[in-house]
Amino acid sequence: MMEALKSSSSMEFSERLSSSVKEVDKIIRSYLPKVEGYQETVMDAMNYSFMAGGKRLRPMIMLKSYKAFGGEGRIIEPFMAALEMIHTYSLVHDDLPEMDNDELRRGKPTTHIKYGQAMAVLAGDGLLNFAFETALKAVDMEPSQEESLRILKAMKVLSGKAGIYGMIGGQVVDVESEKKNEQLSMEQLIFIHENKTAALLQSALMIGAILAGASDEDISVLEEAGRHIGVAFQIQDDILDVTSTTEVLGKPVGSDEENGKLTYVSYNGLEKATEDQKAMSAQAVSILTKLKDTKCQNEHMEFLIELVESLVNRKL
């Protein structure tokens, strides 16, 4: 009986999730540049990269956080699109030959394979720059004085979490350790996860709350939750690489070990890694649950919690 209920509720979440993906996808696509003008190739390459799919996780989290804190207007939309553009540009540049040298992403040719290396550099630059242009479209939505100040605050988080003290910072340490083939310390490994992965999740949670008018205290609590989610998500990756089967994972298992890559699991062993991952996930969920119980007693915060649980407990 309990099992049946659980399975039905879990199915219900997956349905709500897929409808939310559609909603978010529709919103963020509407902010893509038109393909026109002498420079149309770069717009085409930007849109190609952006449309290559993805779970639209970051803009979805941003939208749910906004609604959970009572946000109702449309000024969240340009920020949702902006964050996904930043995520997309980072993939385009990561795939370049001088970086990870990947020719396929989600089964499709990467941007430099399809448009050439020079255009991939420019499309990545274009997406990063266009992210800020896009976020600033919130200014055209007749915000109140107070909302204008929130837009400035949200811009600071958007740029800060994406840069050298956020995503790029994590990427730099990751790339350097691979190029130099140096063994990472545990602190450096956590640094990479906190910045390369967690920073944009923090950005999503925080910007949603900022634009909805949440308090500084709540925003910093969300920053903490985002950090736990990001790191737990990455450790789960490492755990699955060891424990899953090729069929479930859709890629060869044990590839990290074969590549001699230091992971949280290889460093701490599977048992402790699993324990720590559960503890971090629990902390994130506990923070969000407390917010739900005190300030955000609504379906949006409930969805956010379910989403986080599904991410950190995923089997593939």
Place this chain on the structure above:
Amino acid sequence: MMEALKSSSSMEFSERLSSSVKEVDKIIRSYLPKVEGYQETVMDAMNYSFMAGGKRLRPMIMLKSYKAFGGEGRIIEPFMAALEMIHTYSLVHDDLPEMDNDELRRGKPTTHIKYGQAMAVLAGDGLLNFAFETALKAVDMEPSQEESLRILKAMKVLSGKAGIYGMIGGQVVDVESEKKNEQLSMEQLIFIHENKTAALLQSALMIGAILAGASDEDISVLEEAGRHIGVAFQIQDDILDVTSTTEVLGKPVGSDEENGKLTYVSYNGLEKATEDQKAMSAQAVSILTKLKDTKCQNEHMEFLIELVESLVNRKL
């Protein structure tokens, strides 16, 4: 007698110019990131590229425009640094092997030669992203409500003029024509100059005025002036490539022609190119002179006019 006067006044300008370069350089350097943390290599690479020199033309124009319109505070400073960071990142990415493949810039190894290609991509990304982080530091300078709105307006110009409808757009057309070895139309050539070169000069003039509280009309007049300055500056480049001597220019003359590169001169002939260049320069100077006579009767607008004249009439 006239000659003697002219020469003394021109020497005076060059002295004021060099003192202004020092002032501007000091301001913008103070916004560079500290080299620290696990990701310190990227900060080092960013600072290396930024310090490689340059005339600091864009932040200087921005500062003068700000002061010409009566600006007195420090909120202009982070925007000056931001614009120079954007200019610098564009050079770092332009120099990459997949783009212009340059190993030297101003006699020094380019960023990818010194730090490797992956780090040059990341340093460029880091600079572009940090430009927006830096500009937003104006928010920490206790701006009034009105100034906060000006900061938002300035952010829109900063991002817009740097992106696919500005500098990147021009770069895309330039790169594509070279890769495909296609003959450009006159319209495409003008498009490249207006975007690759003029857009950041427009940004400098406009942001200075915006932050000082200038009217929308004055801002759009400055946009027009910036366009003329940028295009005239580039045509002067093409003219010098044909008419100057290797000694004066410091690089081989006639190199454009040898490379089969279409320029304004090869398209229109030297006589008409010179004529058009003079007409554009005159238009820019006339716009600024009108502003000086009506709204900005001060030494800053005078300096700006002298600076523009020296740029479009330069012999090297």
